[in-house]
Amino acid sequence: MEKRFYLLLVLVLVLSLAGCQQVVATEAPATEEPVIEEPEATEEPEATEEPEATEEAESVSLLIWVTGGETDGGMVQAAADAYTAEHHNVTISAEVVPWSDAHTKVLAAAAAGSGPDVITGGMSWGLELGQNDGMIDLNAQYPDIVKDIQEHTMPNIWEAIVPATGEVYAVQHYATVNMMYYRTDILEEVTGSTDTPTTWEEFTDLLDQLQAAGYDAPLLWRWGNTDWMGYHGFLYQAGGTYYSPDCSEVTLNTPEAAQALDFMLELYSKYNTPTDAWPDQVAFVNGDAPVMIDGNWIIPDFDLTRPEIAGLWTPANMPAGPSGKSVTFLGGNIIGIMSYTPQASQDVAADFIHYLYSQEGVEAQANYIASQNGIFIPPYDGFVDYIPVNDELKASVVDILATAYGPPSCPGFEAGNPGITKAIQEAIFGEIDAETALEKMQAALEETLNQ
Amino acid sequence: MTAIARGSQAANPKVRHQSKISKYLPLYGMMLPFLLLFFVFTVWPLFRSIQLSLTDYTGIAAREINFVGVDNYRTLLSDERFHTSLWNIARYVFFTVTINTIVGIILAVVLQAQGKINQITRTLFFMPAVTSGLATTVVWKYVFRSDKYGLMNILIASLGGDVIRFLGTPKYYMPIFVFISIWGGCGMTMVFILAGLRSINPELNEAAAIDGADSWRRFWTITLPLLRPTLLYVVVTGTINAFQLFDMAYIISGGGQDSMGGPLDAGLTPLLYLYYLGFTRFNIGLASALAWILFLVIIVLSLILLRIGRFTEDTL
Incomplete structure (x- = not known):
């Protein structure tokens, strides 16, 4: 009696495992490589019409x-x-x-x-x-x-x-690129013109005017806020680079890089730019922050998703820095x-x-x-x-x-850029000064370059 | 004849052993499918992760795996971000477990009577425990959003305060995590402690009351000491759970590769860092080493807590 029971038990186990095997065998290809098997069925009619082609070219x-x-x-x-x-x-x-x-x-x-x-x-x-x-x-x-x-x-x-x-x-x-967005209605109201700034000086002048008009935090920064991607554009606008052309040397501890960092830090210290990662666009839409930095992908849908400001905003290139270039993050x-x-x-x-x-x-x-x-x-x-x-x-x-x-393709940049972000954030939150931040950024990239 | 045969069978150890096998074999047979799955999905990955923690495995099948010894452990022990994550989680665990246990005790004691209002109130406190943690965290993220449209900032503004940039300021991250955890966890703690309270013989309290002990004294000298096994369970499981904080940190800090951990890594936890290393930096070996360091930390801490629990039991 017991022997029969064990035999039955073993049989059930074997069948259940075989069942599992079957499930794996039938399901796996459907999820992993669904299209590899399909074409034979769909290509068959073509095969009858163009036999020569199918003989030459395998279905893929x-x-x-x-x-x-x-x-x-x-x-x-x-x-x-x-x-x-x-x-x-x-x-x-x-x-x-x-x-x-x-x-x-x-x-x-x-x-x-x-x-x-x-x-x-x-x-x-x-x-x-x-x-x-x-x-x-x-x-x-x-x-x-x-x-x-x-x-x-x-x-x-x-x-x-x-x-x-x-x-x-x-x-x-x-x-995709980082772009400036301006509320033209507010610009006209405050400056009397809808012209958008083209240089760093014009940009900070505008922010000053907006602050004077009661916009305490006139800039809303979304893509790249408080991180290396945000610094990236300013670095190139100031004429700086991360590395020497042959990637043999890190070049972040330079006057140009310092100028870029100072400009970026001022946006937080003087113009009270929010430090959240990807803050909501609502401050731009409601007019609390008439200037915004965000990716170009918002342009197509913005009038549709934010109809209340349709026609009251404009995209623009980043302002040009001391190098004369208005470089943006790519x-x-x-x-x-x-x-x-x-x-x-x-x-x-x-x-x-x-x-x-x-x-x-x-x-x-x-x-x-x-x-x-x-x-x-x-x-x-x-x-x-x-x-x-x-x-x-x-x-x-x-x-x-x-x-x-775009980001440099020098070895170690991906591993090193969290170090840049950390140094920038330490400077933004007042834990270190700009000079120390630059030294830390330089050290972060040097460490990963040497690795 | 039959009795003699049975007697000799029972006396024979080999026969007795066979009889045990035949008794338990069907049970083990029935457990076999589970054991197979347990081995494949739990035991094997566990040992595999030890092996991977000693390699430079990137997670990519085509890449050769090299043995690197304890390099991954050494790297982590000198990694500033890992230190930050440990410091963050240590503060989180301490405050969450302590406050959660205290709030749970207060709620259980206050709401232990079987009145209608108490039942409804208990249900209200328990509701977050049966709600999806992910969903509630997303809602909390909106509550604490940094502009003037966040619910908390609306409340602060109505009281005449200025907007607080909760998620844009490092110092608010841990308090927010602790607050959300207590909101979501105190109901469950309350239920455990309620069960503990109900297991205490009411005659002890009655006798103490007759002897003139006031309610405060009865709580300190009778209720709390007898709740110790329940409290030990709550503290140990709470600590283990708190150490594994991931989803809240991931959602609140944005979850993006570059924003993971929030400003200045204020919301970076060891599990979030593990995810970052393993799934965004392609460093499964390092991530496995981190998992084992975290495992050891949790085991050591749990043993210390259990030892403290036993010590206080012996001394009382």
Whole structure:
């Protein structure tokens, strides 16, 4: 009797484990590589119509994780649809991954060696993943494609994503920049003009006038507030840099860098700029803070989401510093290929990335973004003609692309920039003076450069 | 014959052993699926994390893993941000556990009678414990927002005060964390202590009252000493939970890679730093080492608390 019971027990266990195995076997591919299996079914009709083509070109499906919102996903899918219309053996699926989850999900995919074939993400992700063998070096595998892409990328953008050693783990998909926003109605009321400041002096003059008119904290800073990204623009505007051109030396403890830091600190000490990370826009909308610093991505929807101030605000470039340059922080999305992607898919992915740098690819994305009331900022000013916006906006985009600088691609910058942020914050909160802060910033980058 | 056979079977240790096996085998068999999952998802990752803490594992499958010895532990012990996170959590644990326990005792003593109003009040205090911590933290973030539209600032303005930049000022981070934790945790502590209070024989209090002891004296000499096992449980579990603060710190400080931990790392906790190292800096080896240091700190602290609990029990 007992023997029968044990046999039954073992049988139940074996069956339940087999059941688990089956669940894994049937579910895993559906989540991990859903598109690899699908195309055979969808490509079959094509195969009957174009037998020669299918004999030559193997069916390939690409899964792209697009970091951002639905608009970002739609933009990539629009380009993918245009691409697959010309490449019948290829299917491309763009899945949106929100910024908040994307980094962790990409890392999980890299750890598992399974997931998307292509990812888009933050400017530093290509270097981070690539230097850890998580993304392929496009330059090593597709030098011709990379050469062409480089020719269609602004040099200042290229510098931000390609390290001095020359590996190209990712290329720029689109650009985002930090911009100034002004409440024109309040500017007119206080200064009698809607002209926006173009230099540091004009900028601080405006803030003084606004304070005198009762705006105690006239500036609302969102993207880059109290951190290295905020300092970044001022550093270049003052004529400073983080490193020497060959990345061999840290150059933060210089008069230019000090001037930039003093200017930044004054915004908090004299003009009472809020120190919260990403404060709410409501102070700008309600007119408590008539000046705002934020990313360019708010432009398309701002009139729709904030109808109460429609037509009462204007975007503008950052003011020019002592160097005469109005440099702004350049961000945006990069695009690259994961290292575990099969070779055939890598080849198609590289071709698709190259396609994004063609007139058709840019037009497909720019038109989609325009249909969503947005402006596509391509990585190259030669593409501006393909963006369906008026000449004035085109000129603005060209201006921005010429003056924006991304984070330096010198080794150790990613690991060192929390040290810059900490020193800046210590100075803002009065724990150390500007001089000590600069020394700490210099030391933070030197430490990681030497590592 | 049968009795003799049974007697000889019981006397034979081998047979007795076999009989035990046959008695418990079905039970272990039934536990097997759970044990398998427990091993795969708990025991194995636990030991794997020890192994990873001694490597430079980045979390990327293609990357070669190198043994680095105790370098990760050494790096962390000299890491200023890790020190800051430990200092932050030490203050948080101390204030949260102390205040939470005191508030829990007060609530339990005041609301222990079985009246209708007490039942409703107890339910109100317990409600945050059954609400999603993430959801309530998001709401609290809006309460403490720094501009004049935050609920707390509206309240302060109505009393004639100036706007306080709660989330833009380092010194407010820990008090806010402690406040939210006590708001969310005192109801649960109250329930534990209520259960402890109900387990005390009422005759002891009655006898003391007849002997002339006032309510304050009865509380100090009878109720509190007899509540010690409950209080020990509340303090030890509270300490362990408080050390693992993550979600609140993540949400309140913004959660972005560059803003994680708030201004001057005022809201940086060890688990938040672990997340930062592991999932934004691709340094799983260092993050694993941090997890083990935190584990050791919690174990040592729990043992000290248990020892103190036993010591006070022996001395009373």
